[in-house]
Amino acid sequence: MNNFPSVDAIQSDLVTQVRDVVGDDFARRVGDLGRLVKIQGIAWEAFDAANLETSAEAVAQLLRETGVFELVEIRRAEADGKPGSPAVVARRAAKNGKPTFLLYAHHDVQPPGNLDDWETPPFEPTLKNGRIYARGAADDKAGIVVHLTAIETLRKLAGDDFDLGISVFIEGEEEAGSRTFRPFLDQNRDILAADAIVVADSGNWTADIPALTTTLRGVVSQVFEVSTIDHALHSGMYGGAVPDAMMAMTRLLTTLHNEDGSVAVDGLVSGKAMELPYSEAELRRDAGADEPLELIGNGSILDRLWTQPAITVIGIDGQSVALSSNTLLPRVKAKISMRIAPGDDPDRALAALRAHLEKHVPFKAKLVYHEIETGKPFKADAAGWAQALAETALEAAFGNKTAHIGIGGSIPFIADLTEVFPDAQILVTGVEDADSRAHSPNESLEVESFRKAMVAETLMLLKANDLTRQE
Numbered sequence: 001m002n003n004f005p006s007v008d009a010i011q012s013d014l015v016t017q018v019r020d021v022v023g024d025d026f027a028r029r030v031g032d033l034g035r036l037v038k039i040q041g042i043a044w045e046a047f048d049a050a051n052l053e054t055s056a057e058a059v060a061q062l063l064r065e066t067g068v069f070e071l072v073e074i075r076r077a078e079a080d081g082k083p084g085s086p087a088v089v090a091r092r093a094a095k096n097g098k099p100t101f102l103l104y105a106h107h108d109v110q111p112p113g114n115l116d117d118w119e120t121p122p123f124e125p126t127l128k129n130g131r132i133y134a135r136g137a138a139d140d141k142a143g144i145v146v147h148l149t150a151i152e153t154l155r156k157l158a159g160d161d162f163d164l165g166i167s168v169f170i171e172g173e174e175e176a177g178s179r180t181f182r183p184f185l186d187q188n189r190d191i192l193a194a195d196a197i198v199v200a201d202s203g204n205w206t207a208d209i210p211a212l213t214t215t216l217r218g219v220v221s222q223v224f225e226v227s228t229i230d231h232a233l234h235s236g237m238y239g240g241a242v243p244d245a246m247m248a249m250t251r252l253l254t255t256l257h258n259e260d261g262s263v264a265v266d267g268l269v270s271g272k273a274m275e276l277p278y279s280e281a282e283l284r285r286d287a288g289a290d291e292p293l294e295l296i297g298n299g300s301i302l303d304r305l306w307t308q309p310a311i312t313v314i315g316i317d318g319q320s321v322a323l324s325s326n327t328l329l330p331r332v333k334a335k336i337s338m339r340i341a342p343g344d345d346p347d348r349a350l351a352a353l354r355a356h357l358e359k360h361v362p363f364k365a366k367l368v369y370h371e372i373e374t375g376k377p378f379k380a381d382a383a384g385w386a387q388a389l390a391e392t393a394l395e396a397a398f399g400n401k402t403a404h405i406g407i408g409g410s411i412p413f414i415a416d417l418t419e420v421f422p423d424a425q426i427l428v429t430g431v432e433d434a435d436s437r438a439h440s441p442n443e444s445l446e447v448e449s450f451r452k453a454m455v456a457e458t459l460m461l462l463k464a465n466d467l468t469r470q471e
């Protein structure tokens, strides 16, 4: 039902042709990016929401100007009785058995932060050393412009009457936590339904090596309490014979890791990341973890960061040092945050964590569970037709093989997309590179990777326009 032949080569004359057309329009596209960047659409409550309206309208206008859509509208959903920020949707139906692509990006941006930290004005796009500096230049207004360019170039090369279906969803509150994302998907399911979803909001491995973000870790957090005695006792009178809750808790917490710091909980999924150059020295520099501090875990650094579970105790409530007295504490609370590997399941992982805690709690102390939070991990369909097509297109545009990168944290809305559109293949692409500094002062976009991303997405849509659904 969701199957198309896979494309594993693109003719070099087509690549040249696309590069030429993208090149002819490139200055105009950089101008579009500049105009979008000047609109300070920030979806945080402290900022003027009118800018988000202006921003959504500007994006809608650019989508209308492509001339390919049957519908372009600004819509919003509601959550907890409060309306969300304006999102832009567009739709052109597929014809003759061709696939439909949903192109996602977001038009809101992070606040600029401390203005003194910016070397150029945050909302004034500035070209310097082959990069465009501005808040949103990379995250994620470049994503919007890449989509627009791919759509218009497809139209130029395949003709007005092309068969590919295209849906567009430009969200307006991603940087504020995508509060109404799920109801928005549910309410606009018909418009957004697609065979493949291109989420242009991540990055490449370097400015020259393209990447698909193929894995995200999920998260399971659990608050729990360990108690031993029913009231606090004098530590002089009872210490040494009666166990206190802090002793029970700390002994329990140390069982969560092996001697090398890797996770000791049985039954969690663990995988391998693609081999990419990322050394221990680079990790030490990025993390500020200087020698002689030892690193923890085993496997490659990227395995540890992307495809293995990690457990962190992120809070303990016992007694503060200031208020401490010579007593045995009757109860202690802790919060564990567990990152779970791509391919794992939050419910199963939570059950494994609880089984571990119950098995290892010492002295038959009492264990009580409190709040939990869960988020699903993501693992792209590596064997899927859409991923093969995307990799081929990226390789043709960048001249280098596509890296499969992971993110150790999560992007919650990806889990929503997989739930609402279980049959769609999800391609997480983007224009950022290691120097983009998304969310930080002096955010920037490398101009040549912007251009290559346009070429890659155009090639992907052009080839998809020739694919016929296999029954």
Ligand SMILES: [Zn+2]
Pocket (backbone or CB within 6 Å): 106, 139, 140, 174, 201
């Ligand atoms: Zn973003």
